[in-house]
Amino acid sequence: MKKEELLKVYRTMKTIRSFEERCDKEFMQGNIPGFVHLYAGQEAVAVGICSHLSDEDKIGSTHRGHGHCIAKGCDVKGxxxxIMGKADGLCKGKGGSMHIADLSKGMLGANAIVGGAPPTAVGAALTAKTLGNKTVAIAFSGDGASNQGTTFEAMNMAVVLQVPAIFVFENNGYGEHTGADYAVGSKDIAGRAEGFGLPTYKVDGTDFFDVYETAGKAIKDAREGKGPSVIEAEAVRFGGHFIGDPQNYRAEGELDKLREEKDCLKIFRAKVVTDFDIKEEELDGIDKEVETLIDETAKSGISAPMPDAKELNSDVYLNY
Ligand SMILES: Cc1ncc(C[n+]2csc(CCOP(=O)(O)OP(=O)(O)O)c2C)c(N)n1
Ligand SMILES: [Mg+2]
Known part of the structure; x- marks a missing residue:
């Protein structure tokens, strides 16, 4: 990758991190209604995958979707x-954290239905195959979602129809408060997926370069008509399942150790400073710019107006 591309990758990962930290703060201060699941810790997965995609490619996301949205180019202010429920939000303030979508960016939607993205992505991939437009569709799912029937059916259908779908499983070790080592029967998400007849890959989800290189191959193959594949990324979740989760199920010191040893931003910084012509100061400069941007979006969000009560029933159903 060229220097400009690497700096863009860092900026996007940092934007996700700062966005999530700010959401945490604003939620605790009562400025965000509903329920919020943060993506912090998993940035290298979303950015490693989405760096290969254009606006025409589609992604389906999860309840932990902010990182996927930012990596796919959604406007952070919107x-x-x-998320604050404001009228000028990306979905007019009616979707909130778990339903952010922007079709102009190929972002089909965050999704409160665990196991919802795989079938959606297969539909989008079937459209791509039918139109012959060489685009791909990515389904982001968690380890918990890997156990869902919808996911199994979608993988089977993708193989049968040979559509350009890539199933990305972010194994962050937990589905809500339950360990993946308990809930995933085979303890091997990629290995189990292989039984459906698609190529599968395992990557270190804390290493941007590992994700990026593997995704490059899977996405290129899908574009060339070689069919679907699966990527299991071993990832880490830096917070609770949702904001406010007391996380009593974690081992003592687990989070501190993860933040110390498995922070994908730190790992990326160390690598690009050593192996590429990039200086710490350049990255620090990006940190400052991103923090200013996120500060502005949060302040403007707080003062933005709510949707008018008259809008309550509009945008609920699509009129043909
Ligand atoms: C169909 C369905 N079942 C259960 C839930 C409740 N639920 C929300 S998130 C979640 C855990 C998902 O775990 P995982 O797929 O590993 O994603 P992560 O939260 O780790 O990102 C569950 C069970 C739901 N939203 N939808
Ligand atoms: Mg999980």
Whole structure:
């Protein structure tokens, strides 16, 4: 990758991290209604995959979707306003954290239905195959979602129809408060997926370069008509399942150790400073710019107006 591309990758990962930290703060201060699941810790997965995609490619996301949205190019101000329920949010303030979508960016939607993205992505991939437009569709799912029937059916259908779908499983070790080592029967998400007849890959989800290189191959193959594949990324969740989760199920010191040893931003910084012509100061400069941007989005979000009560029933159903 060229220097400019690497700096863009860092900026996007940092934007996700700062966005999530700010959401945490604003939620605790009562400025965000509903329920919020943060993506912090998993940035290298979303950015490693989405760096290969254009606006024409589609992604389906999860309840932990902010990182996927930012990596796919959604406007961060529109997202923050959406999460705060404001009228000028990306979905007019009616979707909130778990339903952010922007079809103009190929972002088909965050999704409160665990196991919802795989079938959606297969539909999008079937459209791509039918139109022959060489685009791909990505389904982001968690380890918990890997156990869902919808996911199994979608993988089977993708193989049968040979559509350009890539199933990305972010194994962050937990589905809500239950360990993946308990809930995933085979303890091997990629290995189990292989039984459906698709190529599978395992990557270190804390290493941007590992994700990026593997995703590059899977996405290229899908574009060339070689069919679907699966990527299991071993990832880490830096917070609770949702904001406010007391996380009593974690081992003592687990989070501190993860933040110390498995922070994908730290790992990326160390690598690009050593192996590429990039200086710490350049990255620090990006940190400052991103923090200013996120601060502005949060402040403008707080003062933005709510949707008018008259809008309550509009945008609920699509009129043909
Ligand atoms: C169909 C369905 N079943 C259960 C839930 C409740 N639920 C929300 S998130 C979640 C855990 C998902 O775990 P995982 O797929 O590993 O994603 P992560 O939260 O780790 O990102 C569950 C069970 C739901 N939203 N939808
Ligand atoms: Mg999980």
């Amino acid at each position: 997202m923050m306003h959406e």
